[in-house]
Amino acid sequence: MNLPLILDAQAVANLLPQLDVKAELTALFRALGDGNAVQPAQTIVDFPGNAGDFITYMGAIKGAGVFGAKLSPYIVTDAAPVITAWTALMSMETGQPLVWCDAGLLTTQRTAGTTALAVDLLAPALARRLAIVGSGPVALAHLRHVARLRDWQEISVYSPNLAGVRAENWRQADPRVSIAATTRDCLAGSDVVMLCTSSGTPVIDPADTGKPALFTSISTNAPNAHEVPPAFLCDAQVYCDYLPTTPDSAADMRLATQDHGWSKTCILGDLPGLVSGTSKLPQMGAPVYFRSIGLGLEDIAMAHGIWKLAQASNEKEPL
Numbered sequence: 001m002n003l004p005l006i007l008d009a010q011a012v013a014n015l016l017p018q019l020d021v022k023a024e025l026t027a028l029f030r031a032l033g034d035g036n037a038v039q040p041a042q043t044i045v046d047f048p049g050n051a052g053d054f055i056t057y058m059g060a061i062k063g064a065g066v067f068g069a070k071l072s073p074y075i076v077t078d079a080a081p082v083i084t085a086w087t088a089l090m091s092m093e094t095g096q097p098l099v100w101c102d103a104g105l106l107t108t109q110r111t112a113g114t115t116a117l118a119v120d121l122l123a124p125a126l127a128r129r130l131a132i133v134g135s136g137p138v139a140l141a142h143l144r145h146v147a148r149l150r151d152w153q154e155i156s157v158y159s160p161n162l163a164g165v166r167a168e169n170w171r172q173a174d175p176r177v178s179i180a181a182t183t184r185d186c187l188a189g190s191d192v193v194m195l196c197t198s199s200g201t202p203v204i205d206p207a208d209t210g211k212p213a214l215f216t217s218i219s220t221n222a223p224n225a226h227e228v229p230p231a232f233l234c235d236a237q238v239y240c241d242y243l244p245t246t247p248d249s250a251a252d253m254r255l256a257t258q259d260h261g262w263s264k265t266c267i268l269g270d271l272p273g274l275v276s277g278t279s280k281l282p283q284m285g286a287p288v289y290f291r292s293i294g295l296g297l298e299d300i301a302m303a304h305g306i307w308k309l310a311q312a313s314n315e316k317e318p319l
Contacts, residue, residue, distance in 0.1 A: 002096070003097075004088075004089075004096075004097035004098055004099050004100050005098070005099040005100070005101075005307065005310055005311075006099075006100050006101070007099060007100070007101035007102065007306065007307075007310060008101075008102050009102040009104055009105060011101075011102075011310070012101055012102055012104075012105050012106060012306055013105055015306050015309045015310060015313070016105055016106075016109065016306070018309050019109075019302070019305050019306060019309060020305075021109050021110065021113040021145070021302070021305075022113060022116065022117065022145075024113075024301045024302060024304075024305045025110065025113050025114060025117055025298065025301060026117065026275060027063075027301070028061065028297055028298065028300075028301040029117070029271040029272045029274075029275040029276075030272070030275050030276060031061055031062065031063055032242070032271075032272040032297060033272030033273060033275060033276035033278065034276065036061070036062040036063055037059065037060065037061045037062060037063075037297055038059065038060045039058075039059050039242055039244070039245060039295055039296060039297045040058050040059070040245075040296070041244075041245045041248065041249065042055055042056060042057050042058075042245070042249060042293070042294075042295075042296065043055070043056045043058075047075075047076075050076065051075065051076050052073060052074045052075040052076045052081065052082075053073070053074050054071055054072060054073040054074065055071075055072045055074075056069055056070070056071055056072075056296075057069060057070040057072070057294065057295065057296030057298075057299050058296040059295065059296035059297035059298075059299070059300040060092065060297075060300070061297065061300055061301065061304070062092070064300075064301070064304050065091060065092045065093055066089050066090065066091060066092060066098065066300060066304050067089075067090055067092055067300070068087060068088050068089040068090055068296075068299075068300050068303060069087070069088055069296060069299075070085055070086065070087040070088075070103050070107075070296060070299035070300075070303075071085065071086055071087075071088075072084070072085040072103070072107070073085075084102075084104065085102070085103035085104055085107050086100060086101065086102055086103055087099075087100075087101050087103040087106065087299050087300070087302075087303040088100050089101075089300065089303045089304060089307060098307055099303060099306070099307040099310070101303055101306060101307070103299060103302075103303070106299065106302040106303065106306065107294070107299070108137055108138050108141050109141055109145075109302065110294070110298040110299065110301070110302045111138055111141070111218055111292070111294060112138060112141035112142040112144070112145045113145055113298075114241055114271070114292050114294075114295075114298060115142055115145070115146070115194060115216045115218065115290070115292060116142070116145035116146045116149060117271060117275075118216055118239065118241075118271065118274075118290040118292070119146050119149055119150075119192055119194070119214065119216065119290075120146075120149045121271075121274045121275070121281075122214055122239065122274070122281070122282060122288055122290060123149070123150060123191065123192050123214050124191060124214075124284075125150070126191075127150045127152075127191035127192050127214070128150070128151060128152060128153040128154070128191060129152070129153065129154045129155075129156070129189055129190045129191050129192075130146065130150075130152045130154070130155045130156070130190065130191070130192050130193075130194070131155075131156045131157075131158075131180075131186045131187050131190035131192070131193045131194070131209075132155065132156070132157045132158075132186075132193075132194050132196060133157075133158050133159070133183060133186060133187075133193070133194070133195050133196065133197060133203055133204060133227075134159055134194075134195065134196030134197040135157060135159030135162045135166060135170065136159075136196070136198075138196050138218070139157075139159070139194075139196035139197075140169075140170070140173060142194050142196050143155070143157075143170075143173060143174060143177075144173070146192075146194070147174055150192075152176055153176070154176065154178065155174060155176045155177045155178070156177075156178055156179075156180045156185070156186045156187075156190065157170055157177055157178070157179055157180065157186065158179075158180040158181075158182065158183050158185070158186035162179055163179070167179050183203065183204050183205070183208065184205070184208045187204060187205075187206075187208040187209045187213075188208060188209065188210055189209065189210060189211070190209045190213050191213055191214065192213060192214045192216075193206075193209065193213055193214070193215045193216070194216045195215065195216060195217045195218065195227040195228070196218060197227055198220040198225070199225065199226075199227055200223060200224055200225045200226070201226070202226065202227060202228055202229045203227050203228075204227070204228065205229070206228060206229070206232050206235075206236075206287060209287075212284070212285060212286055212287045212288070213287055213288070214287075214288045214289075214290065215228060215232075215236070215287065215288065215289050215290070216289075216290045216291075216292070217252070217289070217290070217291050217292070218292055218293075218294070219249075219250065219292065219293040219294055224251040224255070225251055226250070226251040226252035226255065227252075228252055228289065230252045230253075230255035230256035230259060230260055230262075231256065231259075231260045232252075232287075232289065233252065233253065233256040233260070233262045233266075233289060234256065234260055234261070234262050235286070235287065236286065236287045236288060236289035237268055237282040237283065237286055237287070237288045237289070238266060238267045238268060238288075238289045238290075238291070239267065239268055239269050239270060239271075239274070239279070239282075239288070239289070239290045239291070240253075240267055240270050240271075240290065240291045240292065240293075241270060241271050241290075241291070241292040241293065241294075241295055241298075242270050242271065242272065242295055243264075243267055243269075243270040243273075245293070245295070246270070246291060246292070246293050247264035247267065248264075249293045250291050250293050252291065253291065268280060268282065
């Protein structure tokens with residue numbers, strides 16, 4: 001038996017610039033919509049003694065001939081929590097392991113890439129003003145993935161204490177970036193708002209755009225993490241990454257159901273439906289909300305893409 005490749009963070013970083021994230025994710029969601037991929041619900045296991053937890057993201061893709069899982073722990077410490085992620089990939093033909101790779105960078109890229117795919121499918125063609133709340137690596141990845149999707153005339157960024165070197169890094173990433181003093185300033189007049197935080201409570205008032213806009217939101221391991229007021233779902237045209245699993249995992253959806261009479265039956269579509277053309281597009285005149293929680297299949301697709309690049313790289317190396 002051939003031992004699986006082990007790709008640490010540096011090995012993944014070296015290969016990542018060659019990976020076509022949009023193509024990998026588009027193919028994945030098309031396969032999911034066509035019934036050629038399987039996505040079970042993610043599972044959360046609590047560590048004994050309230051020491052943290054870990055989430056397992058699983059999936060299988062027929063066309064790629066692989067299945068696997070990403071394990072992402074949230075480890076409580078006296079300081080900041082420790083959060084890591086590794087993905088194991090196995091062959092559907094032989095049952096043998098193929099790769100065990102650090103998923104930190106891949107998670108960042110698939111999270112941003114999934115949001116970008118949703119923006120491309122849901123944002124108006126004439127969207128010109130982009131707002132980003134958050135300033136960490138995930139937020140920067142979001143900017144890079146959506147930078148060319150529309151003809152953005154303004155890109156406003158807000159994060160507490162975003163100044164100095166951190167602010168300059170954003171301006172260097174894209175000359176259209178301006179740093180907002182408040183979330184209200186950041187959102188004002190925006191066509192698309194991307195929320196890229198690890199907050200467990202709402203970080204914006206959606207009304208601050210002053211007009212209907214597309215809002216996107218992601219998940220973290222933090223308990224009941226949500227970035228918009230749950231009541232907002234009652235006013236928005238709601239979409240998600242995967243209808244069968246997201247509503248029961250996304251805290252804002254659970255809270256909207258529990259406290260505001262919202263129902264997951266109100267969700268208009270998901271990425272498999274949008275990619276395949278079976279989900280209807282939003283209508284003008286009302287805000288749009290896209291919620292992603294991160295799918296195991298996204299991790300499997302990214303790991304498979306990196307594994308293929310690693311295999312090709314090894315084949316090119318001289319004996």
